[in-house]
């Protein structure tokens with residue numbers, strides 16, 4: 356038996372950089388370095404663990420939809436241990452919304468062939484946390500999402516989902532879409548050997564025509580949502596800062612009382 | 618007036634506060650029609666009517682508890698077909714966002730998540746979002762189909778606005794996908810008796826500076842003196858000092874209380890992402906250079922083991 360895992364990984368602007376919007380109200384990607392979304396490292400890690408724990412022949416493919424530089428995100432995932440990579444790149448993708456992104460990813464996943472899709476819980480830029488559910492809907496397979504623990508055995512995926520009011524044990528038959536949280540286990544660091552090996556691993560490049568998607572279905576024009584304005588949040592006015600010299604607790608209580616919290 | 622569907626988040630008929638907030642926002646756009654699903658659905662009607670629901674569509678079936686997300690999408694889709702609403706509003710929980718996205722895709726509609734405000738606009742509802750760790754505020758709208766929008770807790774004040782709240786049974790036929798992901802078991806979370814983190818008016822949080830699970834008692838005592846919820850940084854959660862359900866930040870809960878008190882928390886961008894929109898921010902940290910001080914309305918540079926117990930005592934004394 357063989358198991359084909361596709362891991363979706365997003366290339367995002369570094370959250371510790373000064374992120375802002377370009378004139379067309381899309382994310383400015385020129386001023387801040389990009390990287391593999393840290394939350395997708397957990398997805399790569401779980402895919403690799405599923406592979407390592409399996410008696411089957413497992414192939415782990417990492418997939419990204421993003422600009423030229425997004426190859427860096429794929430390299431990082433390959434150096435962690437993924438087998439091959441797919442990069443969907445097309446100028447017409449600029450400004451695509453979540454629904455459009457899920458269309459491109461779903462077509463690419465179908466073209467690649469899959470038994471299991473593993474995604475992160477959310478990107479670190481859009482942070483919507485909806486793409487895995489959208490992929491399940493588009494692919495017509497079960498969604499087993501937001502797992503803090505995941506395992507695959509005999510064509511079944513199982514996992515634990517820790518929600519607001521309860522913790523649930525979930526189960527579905529493959530093929531399926533899984534997303535994993537940052538509670539699923541530390542992601543490994545690429546080893547030097549891994550980094551060298553990654554250079555030789557195949558990276559396929561597909562554009563919209565390879566996926567039989569019309570340009571009008573994606574990009575800013577094809578988006579079903581429209582950003583009309585973006586404004587930097589005004590900096591908070593400098594607050595009062597006191598040094599505790601024995602009275603800090605009392606002073607703080609005084610402040611809270613002045614604000615009517617006590 | 619146009620109808621607006623509001624998805625009801627409830628536990629066995631007890632409506633959670635974010636849904637009542639949605640009813641306030643829905644009234645700005647049209648007449649709220651609530652959709653309540655699963656065990657106890659009909660029991661929600663009184664609270665929903667009290668807050669402005671003109672109609673409450675209910676459907677009880679075991680599928681909602683036994684399978685993940687999709688049965689709820691099927692039901693909302695049936696409700697949209699029955700009502701033809703001007704918009705669909707869903708609370709921004711992890712599950713709420715997944716439901717909203719799948720529904721939007723089925724309807725051929727755009728989806729907006731994590732709105733913090735909502736107004737009527739010439740071309741449909743306009744949503745305010747707080748993005749990039751709350752450093753930017755955007756205004757967006759859905760430009761195709763029936764707008765599907767998820768709204769964060771604490772985005773509007775709950776207002777009483779009595780309406781008919783007539784209960785009607787919703788007809789739902791489940792799709793083939795509905796039973797795809799089985800919930801094998803469910804362990805409900807034990808209540809601490811403290812307010813729900815995302816709904817609390819005051820949140821008191823502890824970070825790595827708290828230095829041990831047992832020391833969280835100091836944080837809890839302060840929280841209890843204020844009737845507050847307890848939060849934690851990821852460093853404290855990863856160290857096993859406090860449960861992940863209490864984590865505040867990008868991969869935890871995002872909170873927007875009247876007052877946030879950060880104790881022994883440095884203020885990393887991922888933590889700020891979850892608390893930066895709090896109305897008043899207070900921090901206790903022994904490092905005067907900690908980035909959290911850039912955000913505060915009031916900060917104490919000092920050892921939390923001195924400052925926090927003293928604060929708690931003072932609050933108790935003042936409250937008598």
Ligand SMILES: Cc1cc2nc3c(=O)[nH]c(=O)nc-3n(C[C@H](O)[C@H](O)[C@H](O)COP(=O)(O)OP(=O)(O)OC[C@H]3O[C@@H](n4cnc5c(N)ncnc54)[C@H](O)[C@@H]3O)c2cc1C
Pocket residue numbers: 363364365366382392394395398418419420421451452453454456460473474475476477478479480481482483484485486487580727728729730748749757
């Ligand atoms: C600040 C901001 C706000 C936005 N708000 C909206 C909105 O309200 N509505 C809307 O429709 N769009 C919105 N977008 C656009 C949307 O974020 C993108 O279309 C995005 O690619 C999909 O959503 P996400 O990044 O939030 O992904 P999430 O749903 O948070 O991502 C979950 C997982 O899906 C996978 N994934 C997501 N994108 C990709 C990709 N490009 N390549 C590979 N894997 C991927 C990853 O595994 C990721 O961990 C917003 C973007 C930004 C930057």
Ligand SMILES: Cc1cc2nc3c(=O)[nH]c(=O)nc-3n(C[C@H](O)[C@H](O)[C@H](O)COP(=O)(O)OP(=O)(O)OC[C@H]3O[C@@H](n4cnc5c(N)ncnc54)[C@H](O)[C@@H]3O)c2cc1C
Pocket residue numbers: 393394479537823824825826827849850851852853864865866867868869870880881882883884885886887888891901902903904907919920921922
């Ligand atoms: C993808 C990703 C997602 C993340 N998501 C989250 C998230 O959701 N939430 C989150 O919080 N973090 C998150 N993080 C982690 C984040 O980057 C920080 O590592 C974390 O917030 C640090 O926690 P801390 O402030 O408690 O610890 P530290 O940064 O170690 O700070 C501890 C602070 O305590 C102070 N201190 C120590 N002792 C005392 C004392 N006795 N009295 C007073 N002050 C004292 C120190 O001066 C210091 O400022 C995420 C990181 C990544 C990469």
